[in-house]
C-alpha cells in the first residue's frame with residue numbers, strides 16, 4: 001500500500017497492519033501518513049491548481065473522468081478482489097454494486113458536468129445607475145483544494161462518489177480512505193496515474209483519523225473544503241476542526257432508518273425488501289433499516305416471516321473489524337437487557353472453518369422494546385432490526401420521526417395516495433416507496449438532523465464543489 005502525492009507513489013510513515021475481517025489474519029501493512037506527508041499532499045494539490053490541471057477546460061476534465069472509468073473497468077476483477085479482501089463482503093455485492101458504481105460515478109459526473117448549463121439574466125439598468133441594459137451571467141469556479149474522507153463500508157463507491165464531482169468541478173483532491181480499507185483507493189490512484197492526470201490533481205494519503213492523518217488533513221489551513229462520509233460523532237469532530245478556518249463541509253453521516261409497513265402492502269415484497277434493507281452488507285450501509293414499524297393487523301405475520309427469512313440467511317459477510325464486531329454484539333446483549341424478545345440471531349455464528357477467526361455476527365431480529373431503548377435510538381451499523389407495531393398513519397409518521405437521525409426511510413404500501421401523503425412528512429433526506437436503495441445518481445442524496453449537512457448527487461455535488469461567481473456586464 002502506498003501514498004500517492006504529486007504523481008509519485010511513496011511509503012513514508014510507520015506501517016500498521018491490515019487485518020482480514022474474514023479470518024482475522026494480517027494481509028499486509030499500510031503506511032501511516034505523518035504530518036509532513038499530509039502537508040506535501042496539500043501543497044501538491046495547490047500546485048496542481050496553478051498548473052495544467054487548473055487550466056484544463058471542462059471538456060478536458062470530463063475526458064480524464066471517462067478515462068479513469070475505463071481504467072477501473074479494465075481492471076474490474078482486481079478491484080473486486082481488493083474490495084472483497086478488505087471488507088469481506090460477498091463477491092457478488094462488490095461485483096454488482098461497489099465497482100460498477102465507482103465506474104458509474106466517474107461517467108455520471110463527466111456527463112453531468114459537460115452538459116451543465118450556465119445561467120444568464122438580462123437586467124434593465126435602473127435610472128439611478130444610468131441607462132441601458134446589463135447581462136448577468138454566472139460562472140462556477142472550483143473551491144480549490146478539497147479533502148475527501150471516506151469510510152470502510154463501501155470504500156470505493158463512497159470515495160469515488162466525492163472524488164469524481166470534485167475533479168469534474170476543477171478542484172484538486174487530497175483523499176484519505178478508511179484505515180480499515182485502503183486497497184481499492186490505492187488501485188484507483190494507480191488508474192489515475194496511468195491516465196496521466198496532471199500530478200497533484202489527485203493525492204492519496206493513508207492513515208487513521210483522530211490525532212492522525214485524517215485530523216491533520218481536516219484541520220489543515222490549506223484545505224478549502226471537506227467532504228466526509230462516516231459516523232455522526234466524527235462529523236462533529238471534523239466540523240470543530242473546520243471551524244478554525246471556516247472551511248465548508250459536506251457531510252453524509254449515520255442513520256437509524258425506519259421502514260413503515262402498512263397493512264395494504266404486498267407482504268411478500270415488504271418482507272423481502274426488509275430482508276434486503278436490514279441485512280445487505282450485514283447492515284453496514286448507512287441506508288440500512290434498523291427500525292421496522294408494521295401496522296398491527298399484519299404485525300404477527302410479518303414479524304414471523306421476517307425472522308424466518310433472517311434465520312435462512314447463510315451467505316453473509318463479516319463486520320469490518322474485531323472492534324466493530326464487539327460493538328454490534330454489545331448492542332445484541334443490550335437489547336436483551338432492555339427487555340427485547342430475540343426472534344432470530346442474536347449472537348456470533350460458528351462455521352467450523354477459518355471464518356471462526358473472523359468477525360461475523362448473525363442477522364438478528366428483535367421485538368418488544370420501548371421507543372426509549374438505546375437499541376432503538378442508537379445506530380448499531382450491523383445486521384439487526386427492531387420490529388414494533390403501529391395502529392394508524394399518524395402514529396407511523398410520529399414513530400418514524402422520533403429519532404435524532406434523518407437519513408432514509410422506506411414505505412411499503414399498496415396505496416399510492418398514502419405514499420404521496422406520508423413521504424413528504426417523513427424527516428429524512430431520502431424516502432423509498434416499495435423499494436430500497438434504488439439509486440439515480442442525478443438525485444439529491446443526504447440526510448437531515450444528525451444524518452448530515454448538504455446534499456450530494458447530480459448537480460448538488462457540483463454545486464458543493466464549486467462557487468458561483470456572477471459577472472454583470474453593462475451594455
Ligand SMILES: NC(=O)C1=CN([C@@H]2O[C@H](COP(=O)(O)OP(=O)(O)OC[C@H]3O[C@@H](n4cnc5c(N)ncnc54)[C@H](O)[C@@H]3O)[C@@H](O)[C@H]2O)C=CC1
Pocket residue numbers: 149150151152153176177178179207208209210211213214215218229230231232234235237238252253254255285286324327379380381
Ligand atoms: N456512512 C455511514 O454512516 C457510516 C457510519 N459508520 C459508523 O461509524 C462507526 C465507526 O466506523 P469508523 O470507520 O470508525 O467511522 P469513522 O466516522 O470514525 O471514520 C470514517 C473516516 O473518518 C476518518 N476519521 C475518523 N476520525 C477522524 C477525525 N477526528 N478527523 C478526520 N478524520 C477522521 C476515519 O479515518 C475514516 O477515514 C461505525 O460503527 C458506524 O456506526 C461507519 C462507516 C460509514
Ligand SMILES: O=C(O)/C=C/C=C(\O)C(=O)O
Pocket residue numbers: 151153154158161229230252284285286287439445
Ligand atoms: O451512494 C450510495 O448509493 C450509497 C451510499 C451509502 C452510504 O453513504 C453509506 O453507507 O455510508
